[in-house]
Amino acid sequence: MAAMFSQNPLMNGPNYSVNDAPRVNAPEGAREHRFDPYTDNGGSTLAIAGAEFAVMAGDTRLTSGYSINSRHHPKLFKIGGTTADQKDATIVLSVVGFAADGEALKEKLDAVCKMYRHRHGKPMSVKACAQRLSTILYQKRFFPYYAHAILGGLDEEGKGAVYSYDPVGSYEREQCRAGGAAASLIMPFLDNQVNFKNQHIPNSGEGHALQERERRPLTRNEVEVLVKDAFDGAVERHIEVGDGLQMMVITKDGIEEVLLPLKKD
Amino acid sequence: MDHRPQAWGRPRDDVYGAYDASYLQTNGPKTATQSPIVTGTSVIAIKFKDGVVMAADNLASYGSLARFTDVKRLRPFLSTSIVGFGGDVSDMQFLDRHLNELAIDEAYEHESTATTDTDSPSKTGQLNAANLHKYLSKLMYRRRSDFDPLWNQVLVAGFDAHAKPFLASVDLRGTTFTSPSLATGFGAMLAQPIMRRFAATEEDAAALTREQAVDVVKECMKVLFYRDARSLDRYSIAVVTKDGVELSEDEQLEKQSWAFAERIRGYGTQVV
Secondary structure: OHHHHOOOOOOOOOOOOOOOOOOOOOOOOOOOOOOOOOOOOOOEEEEEEOOOOEEEEEEOOEEEOOEEEEOOOOOEEEEOOOOOOOOOOOEEEEEEEOHHHHHHHHHHHHHHHHHHHHHHOOOOOHHHHHHHHHHHHHHOOOOOOOEEEEEEEEOOOOOEEEEEEOOOOOEEEEOEEEEEOOHHHHHHHHHHHOOOOOOEOOOOOOHHHOOEOOOOOOOHHHHHHHHHHHHHHHHHHOOOOOOEEEEEEEEOOEEEEEEEEOOOO | OOOOHHHOOOOOHHHHOOOOOHHHOOOOOOOOOOOOOEEEOOEEEEEEOOEEEEEEEOOEEEOOEEEEOOOOOEEEEOOOEEEEEEEEHHHHHHHHHHHHHHHHHHHHHOHHHHHHOOOOHHHHOOOOHHHHHHHHHHHHHHHHHOOOOOOEEEEEEEEOOOOOEEEEEEOOOOOEEEOOEEEOOOHHHHOHHHHHHHOOOHHHHHHOOHHHHHHHHHHHHHHHHHHOOOOOOEEEEEEEEOOEEEEEEEEEOOOOOOHHHHHOOOOOOOOO
16 A cells, blocks of 8 residues: 555655554564563461451561562551541451552552541441452452452451452451461461361261361460461461561450561571 | 655665664554663662661663763752662653652742741651652552553652651552662662661661761672672762752762682683
C-alpha cells in the first residue's frame, strides 16, 4: 500500500512517513520483557481465637530475595480507630506477602472503617469488617492485592474471632490460621496444638476405636506461649522469618501490643 | 540518487534498505519504561544522633558504559530533606522536576511562615521528610499499578513530625520500609552489612555522632568503588540536620588501597 504512493522514484519503496512504515514482525524467539508488578517480601503471620480474646502475631522482617530490607517492619495494623494513632481501635488486620499491596489494602480498609464510624456513629463489628474486606479484595479480582490477610477481633458475643482470606477475597471464620512464608510450617503445629488434631486419649482403644482428645478453648497464657514457640520453630527453618515478633492481644479492654525478639540470623 | 529535500540527511534506501521505523510506531499499545536504560548505582544512608547522612556516586551508566560522570543523584527538598535516587536516570529527572514543582507550591503555600522563622518543617506546616516519603510511595505505587513504573529505588532522609531523624526507602513497586541504615542496589549487599555494624538498632543510631556516621558512609563508598564495577570514585554526600541540608556534590574517594587486589585469586582467566 505504502509503495503505491511512494515519493521515492528510485526504489519505488516505502516513503518516509513513520506511520506507513511496514511493521517488522519480531524475530523468532524474541522475548518481550514485561514489568512484574509483584514481589514477595517474606514474613509470616499467625492468629488464634480464644474464648474471650484473639491473638494476632507476625514477625517484623522484610526481605527481598536474600536481602533483609528491614528488621522492623510491622505486619499487624489496628483498624478503624477514630484517630491516626488508632488508640480506640477494636480490630486488627495482618497482611503478609507483597508489602506494597499489604500497605494499600490496610489503608483502604482503615479508611472504609473510619467512614463507617462517621456515618453510623458506632464502630464497625468484626463481622461487617470481615465482609467488607472480602469485597475490597474481590474488587481487584483481576489485578489482585497479592497478600494473605487475616482479620482478628471480638464478635458480638465477645468471643475471639479470626477471619482468614485468600488474595481474591475468599474468606472463612476460623479458630486459628497461619499465613505467609512459613504458613506451611506453622499450620500443622497449630492443627495439633490448638485443634488437638491427631491427639488421642491413651489406651482408649485400637484403630478406629481410639478416642480423640476432647477439645477445649486455650487460655490466653497458653496461646501466647504457643505463638512464641510457633515462631521460634519457623525462624529456625525459614530464612524469610525472623528479627522480631509483634503480637497483639484483643480483649474487651482493648488491644495490648507486645514486641518480642526473634533470632536475627 | 534521490536529491529531494525529504531525503536529505537520511541513509540511502538503495544502500542501507528502507528505514525501519517500526520502533517509532505511534499506534498500537502504549509502551512505558519496560527496563532502565541510563542507570545510577547504589545510594547509601545512615541515621545518627541528630540527623542522617546520605551518599551516592556521580556516575550514570549506559549498560556497562560509564556514560555520564557528573550526574548529581542526591537532591535536596525544601532544604529540610534529601532524596537519593538509584535506578533509571531519566525517571529520576522526571521525579526531580515533579518534586521541584511540589516544593515551589509548598513554598507559596507557607510563604508567610517560611520567611519569618527557621523552625523545623513540621512547625511551619511544610512537608517534612516523612510526608515526602509518603507522597513518593503513593506516586510510585500508583505508577506500578498503571504498569508504567518509575524505575527507581529512592531513599528519603530528613525529619519526621516528632522532629526525630527519618530515613525510608521506596522502590519501583511502591514497597516502602525504614531502617537505621539503608542502601539500594549493590549497596544492599556490600554497604548495608558494614553500616549495620555501627547502627544495628535505632538506639545504636541514636548514639552515633555526625563524624562517626560520615566516616562509616565514606568507608562504604570506598568498598562500593572497590567491588561495584558500575561505580565511580567521585560522589555526593549530604548531611541533614535540624539546621538544614549540607550537600557536597564533588567529593573524591580518599585513602584508597588496592593492595587487597593482589591477593585475589581464582577469577576470570587467572587460575593460580
